[in-house]
Amino acid sequence: MYNLLPYDGIVHYYGRVLGQDTADFCFETLLTSIEWRNDEAIIFGKRIITKRKVAWYGDHNFEYTYSKTTKTALPWTKELLQLKKICEQKTGEDYNSCLLNLYHTGAEGMAWHCDEERELKKNGAIASLSLGAERKFAFKHKNSGERVDCFLEHGSLLVMKGTTQTHWLHRLPPTKKTHTARINLTFRCIHDNR
Ligand SMILES: O=C(O)CCC(=O)C(=O)O
Numbered sequence: 717m718y719n720l721l722p723y724d725g726i727v728h729y730y731g732r733v734l735g736q737d738t739a740d741f742c743f744e745t746l747l748t749s750i751e752w753r754n755d756e757a758i759i760f761g762k763r764i765i766t767k768r769k770v771a772w773y774g775d776h777n778f779e780y781t782y783s784k785t786t787k788t789a790l791p792w793t794k795e796l797l798q799l800k801k802i803c804e805q806k807t808g809e810d811y812n813s814c815l816l817n818l819y820h821t822g823a824e825g826m827a828w829h830c831d832e833e834r835e836l837k838k839n840g841a842i843a844s845l846s847l848g849a850e851r852k853f854a855f856k857h858k859n860s861g862e863r864v865d866c867f868l869e870h871g872s873l874l875v876m877k878g879t880t881q882t883h884w885l886h887r888l889p890p891t892k893k894t895h896t897a898r899i900n901l902t903f904r905c906i907h908d909n910r
Pocket residue numbers: 815817826831844853868886888900902
C-alpha cells in the first residue's frame with residue numbers, strides 16, 4: 717500500500733472501510749453510549765479543560781498517563797470490540813486499548829504532538845478510525861519541517877506505524893468549514909504489566 721510519508725515512518729490511508737449505514741450507526745451509537753469526559757491538558761504549565769471530549773477503553777484497568785494526567789481504561793463495549801476487530805483485520809496488527817476523541821465542531825482540534833508515551837509499545841502501530849465530519853489531518857517532520865496533509869473521511873481508517881511517532885508530529889487543525897461533530901478512535905497497544 718502507498719505510504720503517505722516520504723521517509724522516517726509509515727502512514728497508510730485505507731479510505732472508507734465502513735459502509736455508509738454502518739458508519740452512520742456507529743457514529744450515533746458511540747455518541748450516546750461512550751462515557752465522554754472533558755479532557756485536561758497542561759499548556760505552558762497551566763492546567764486547562766479542553767472543549768473536545770475524550771474516553772479511554774481497554775482490555776483491563778490499564779493506567780495511562782498523557783499530558784501529565786493519569787487515566788484508567790473502561791471495559792470494552794460491544795461496538796468498540798467490533799470496530800477493534802475490523803481495524804485489526806485490515807491492518808494486520810493487534811490492539812489492547814482505544815482512545816476516543818469527540819470534536820463537537822470544526823472549532824475543536826488537536827495541537828501538534830506525537831504519541832510516544834512510555835506506556836505505548838515502542839514503534840507500535842496506531843489505527844485511527846474516523847466517523848462523522850470529514851477533517852484535515854496533518855503531519856510535520858520533527859527535523860526537516862516537511863509537511864504532509866490528508867483528509868479523514870466518514871468511516872475511514874488510517875494507520876501510523878514504524879518510526880512515525882519518533883520522527884513526525886501530527887495534528888487535527890481547527891477549521892471554520894466544519895460545523896458538525898466528528899468522532900475519532902485510535903486503537904493502540906499498551907504494555908501489559910500484569
Ligand atoms: O482526531 C484525530 O484524528 C487524531 C487524534 C490523535 O492524534 C490522538 O488521539 O492522539
